[in-house]
Amino acid sequence: MDELIYGFWEGRAYDCRRTLNGSAPEGLPITELLSFNAGNAVAGFIGPQGFLVFDPRVTLAEMLRAYYEKAEALSCGRCTPCRMGTVLIREALELAAQGRGSEVDWDHIRAVALNMAETSLCGIGLTTPAALLGALEHFPKMLAEAPEMPQTTRDFYATATAPCIEACPAHVNIPRYIDYIRDGHPELAAGVLLKHYPLVGSCGRVCVRPCEKACVRAQCDGPVAIKDLKRFAADHAGAPIEKLFIDEEAPKQTPVSKRVAVVGAGPAGISCAYHLLKRGHLVDIFEMEAHAGGMARLGIPAYRLPNNLLETETETIERLGGKYYFNRKLGRDFTIDSLFDEGYKAVFLGVGCGLGQYLGLPGEETLVRMPKGYVKGLDFLLDIERVEDLSTLPRLEGGVVVVGCGNVAMDCCRSARRLVAEGSENNITVSYRRTRASAPADPEEITAAIDEGIHFEFLTAPVEIIVENGEVAGIKLVRMAEGEPDASGRRSVRPIPGSEFVVPCKHVIAAIGQKLDRSIFGEADGITFTRRGTIEVDESLQTVREGVFAGGDAAAGPTSLIWGMADGQRAATSIHEYLMTNATGFVARRRMTEMIAATNALSGVKPPRAVVEMKRAKMPHLAPVMRVDNWREVETGLPEDAAVAEAKRCMRCLRLFAVSTLRPIPGKTELEEL
Structure with missing residues (x-):
């Protein structure tokens, strides 16, 4: 079927059973809902807005029964309307799905559902009744007179989520x-x-x-x-x-366990190894530094993330049976080919974006050869974090100007504040070409920097680094003016002629971005790159080379710890499926995310x-x-x-979504939220 047969959505009923050109909810991309996984059509979709039926081979009674069975399992039990209402509704729909709908007191069930919708304490109880109430109001015979359906290959998947x-x-x-x-x-x-x-x-x-x-x-x-x-x-x-895991809890190896090499012990690599180990695979992590943690360990200052905390949490990998190999760099100590030659069946590249970038100003080539006082933001942070005893770090004499206003820039300026020599405490400046409201840094980080005495020059951009005797003596900035918003709503900026001024300083820190070090790859590795310079991957995070996956900053560009860990989790799912089936697999939760986004079903949550x-x-x-x-x-x-x-401030805005399909759904348990 390629169109809606009948349904109830956002307070309106749709019945196309007796017409060739029936209507559908306006603005709802029906075509995005018709297929779940390859070759598996969606027979029905249910959510807090109602239900949609696309195939008559699945009854409404059967769909709703499965939906409210999930709602019952999700009920937290804090309020009677939801705790008891989901049970009563599920029992009634079980009878209907068995062809015994005539035995149900549907007026009573309607009253139960209304009570749930009006008095429940959280989103599950408040919103799940909508589909049933719509069915009882507009399609009562579909429940009271539903035929008993024989067992087939039909399937059902539900997930509870919130904004x-x-x-x-x-x-x-x-x-x-x-x-x-x-x-x-x-x-x-x-x-x-x-x-x-x-x-x-x-x-x-x-x-x-x-x-x-x-x-x-x-x-x-x-x-x-x-x-x-x-x-x-x-x-x-x-x-x-890390103590919540004991050695005896490490998953036992099985005949289907495979060896996987993870390159990079940053958040993405650690997360990937973590999920593969929990599935029983043998995982080794190769890391170029002497510690695990990647840029989270080396790029985030200790005043935000104590090194001992991160180091102990990374021990979880060893407690699950994984192994670290430190001071081992891709392209220097091993290659992708050599990993496969050693018997690894898959490789994950979590190598990060470890190269900073200079400002690209006139005369910069000379400064790159004689960079005293002029450093990339990442290099500045790495030099600090590689020191075992931070109290031995040399003091920064003279003023410091940090160019950029992302989180790396905030880490740089706040770290510099802790290193400036006595008398220079109020001589740290951050230059950013846009306004404070436009800055990509966490607003709380900007506030913390201001509290620490750091001065911000918003709407300024670097023009020239002033050099005397081969050392930084200052930086020339120009003031910027905002233009009209572009299609994305972001305002353009342009320099104001004649507004240049010089900030005297001995140190300029360029914190404007970072990139992947592509020199670690050779032609034989078979890795391709995007226009942005990141590793090219498909939806499953597999590269163009079979059996090699990539994630985190290396594939997405500079992101953050949570994005890196999410990529590692996603890659582990794909790698596991690849090892078990020689295909990258299908993740039901990921597909449900796409459907929820397509319907815009969570945008109006109040x-x-x-x-x-x-x-x-x-x-x-x-x-x-x-x-x-x-x-x-x-x-x-x-x-x-x-x-x-x-x-207690959380309002538990949970919403339950579900699909009914004509064939079994693979990967149903992956990342399921129930």
Whole structure:
């Protein structure tokens, strides 16, 4: 079937059974919903807006029965309308699916569903009744007179999600771990997070919080402090994250276990190894540095992410049976060919983007040969983090100008603040060509930098580096003016003639971007690259060379820790399927994400009812005077009472989506959120 047969969507019924040119919900891309996986047509789609039926070989009663069976399993039990209502509805629909719909008191079931929709405490109870109520109002005979359907190859897949979950690259069940914190079980909250990645405490400190941007609570009194609650779960799990895994828990090897080589012990590589090890494969990680953690270890200053925390969390890999091989660099100590020659059946490239970039200013070629005082942002951070004792670092004499306003730039300027010589504390400047509101850095990082005495020159751009006797003596900046917004809504900028000025300084740090070091690859590796200079991969994260996968910064360009870990998880799924079936496989959860996005089904999520104002918890931190001359962790973590109160701010905006298909769905258990 290639069109809607009947359905109920956003309060309106659609019945095309007796017409050749029936209507469908306006603005809904039906064609995006007709196929789930290759060769498997979607017979029906159900969500909080209602239901759509595309094939008569699946009955409405059967679809709704499976949907409310999932709703019953998801009910948290805190309120009677949902806890009992889902049971009563599921039992009634079981009778209907058996051809016994005439035995059901449908008026009573309608009353139960209405009560759920009006009085439940969370999104599951408030929104799942919509499909049933629409069916009872417009298609009652489809339930009361449904025939019993014989067992066939039909299948059903459902996932519970929320705006925060869909915004999270790893699709972490955020409301679930917040529930556990609210109920006094941070160890169970940590368990939810460990389903997705092992670097829980690290992510709780440096995550860029895409989930909070999507939080529905932001429409009221501010988003829930999801990142801070993640850190609380890790810090209060009753044991360090790595101690939650014991050697005896390492998955036992089986005859189907395969050897996999992971190149790069950054967030993507560690996450990939973690999920492959949990599936029973043998994994070795090759890392060019002397420590695990990649750019999270070397590029994030200790005042944000203590090195000892990250190092202990990476030990999880060894507890699961994996092995690290440090000081081993691709292209120098081994090649992709040599890995396959050694018996590895698949390779994952998580090599990151470890090269910084200069500013590209006139005369820069000379400075590159004599770069005293002029450094790339990444090199500046790497030189700091490679020092075992940070107290031995040399002081920065003279002024410092950091060009750029991303998170790397913030790490650079705040690190420089901790290194400046006495008397130069207020001589650090950040130059950014756009406004503060346009800066890609975390707004809290900019605020922290200002609190530490760092000066910002917004709407300025570098013109020339002033050089005297082969050393940086200053930087010439020009003021910029904003133009009209482009198609994306972002304003252009242009230099203002005659507005140049010089900032005297001895150090210029270029923090404008980073890129992949392509020199580690040889022609024999068979790897191709995109126009952006990243490794070319397909949807499964497989490169053009069979058996070789890539993810994280190396494939996506400079991102963040959470995106890298999500890529590692995704690649592990593809690698596992490749090893088992010689194909990259299908992930049902990923396809459901595409369908939810296509229908725009979560864009209109609103707070469920009048919300009592509860101010967002503020992360305690060291006062600037206590932190600017040392590398102690600035944020100290939410106390228990504040964390529990913050967890209570979550409105549990869960929504349940499901598809019914004509054939079995492969990969159903991968990343399933139930």
